[in-house]
Amino acid sequence: MHIGVMGGTFDPIHIGHLIAAEQARDRMELDEVWFMPAFRPPHKASAPVAEARHRLEMVRLAIAAAKPHFRLCLHEFEREGVSYTYNTAQELIRRYPGHRFSWIIGADMVRFLPQWHNIDELVKIVSFIGLPRPGYAPAEADLPEAIRAAVRMTDMPAVDISSTAIRNMAARGRSFRFLVPEAVYEYIRENRLYAT
Numbered sequence: 001m002h003i004g005v006m007g008g009t010f011d012p013i014h015i016g017h018l019i020a021a022e023q024a025r026d027r028m029e030l031d032e033v034w035f036m037p038a039f040r041p042p043h044k045a046s047a048p049v050a051e052a053r054h055r056l057e058m059v060r061l062a063i064a065a066a067k068p069h070f071r072l073c074l075h076e077f078e079r080e081g082v083s084y085t086y087n088t089a090q091e092l093i094r095r096y097p098g099h100r101f102s103w104i105i106g107a108d109m110v111r112f113l114p115q116w117h118n119i120d121e122l123v124k125i126v127s128f129i130g131l132p133r134p135g136y137a138p139a140e141a142d143l144p145e146a147i148r149a150a151v152r153m154t155d156m157p158a159v160d161i162s163s164t165a166i167r168n169m170a171a172r173g174r175s176f177r178f179l180v181p182e183a184v185y186e187y188i189r190e191n192r193l194y195a196t
């Protein structure tokens with residue numbers, strides 16, 4: 001099986017993540033997409049705003065309707081600490097020797113790949129499916145050859161939404177309804193996650 005791994009902080013998960021995962025699945029003929037919330041993302045200067053259990057529950061709610069194509073994968077949560085993709089990839093390959101794994105990433109992360117922990121080894125064991133993202137110019141052509149060879153770009157309808165924008169809207173009391181699945185919207189409001 002060819003598995004797409006959709007990693008993220010998901011603080012909160014939004015329709016950009018879901019559309020990216022579904023378009024990658026369809027266009028790259030992936031068998032499944034595993035959503036992998038980061039316990040502690042290595043590249044973010046500050047800690048996630050919502051507690052880990054809330055971010056996890058929001059991912060669970062968001063993908064519930066998309067079974068069996070989408071699944072929740074808890075490796076980074078169970079390992080705790082900083083969530084380096086290289087460690088996660090090694091663990092997945094060890095646990096699922098019959099699968100091959102491609103990480104699904106937006107254009108902001110494509111640009112950032114050279115800075116990923118142990119990237120020279122990581123590109124030998126997994127590949128990447130890159131998607132465009134509004135506000136980020138295509139960067140794959142600028143990547144060092146060894147990294148570029150591991151990246152395949154595909155396309156999706158542009159979704160100009162980020163978790164940061166949603167957190168800001170929520171904090172200002174503005175509506176972010178329909179930018180996240182309805183169940184996630186209700187969960188955020190019930191738990192007053194990003195209200196100030």
Ligand code: ATP
Nearest residue numbers: 007008009010016105106109133159161162163164
């Ligand atoms: P934040 O603003 O907190 O960084 P985010 O919206 O970037 O949140 P992340 O959890 O950081 O969400 O992103 C997880 C993955 O999803 C990354 O690879 C990112 O590039 C990708 N992604 C997020 N939003 C989009 C989008 N609108 N279009 C394409 N890819 C996206």
Ligand code: MG
Nearest residue numbers: 009108162163
């Ligand atoms: Mg981000």
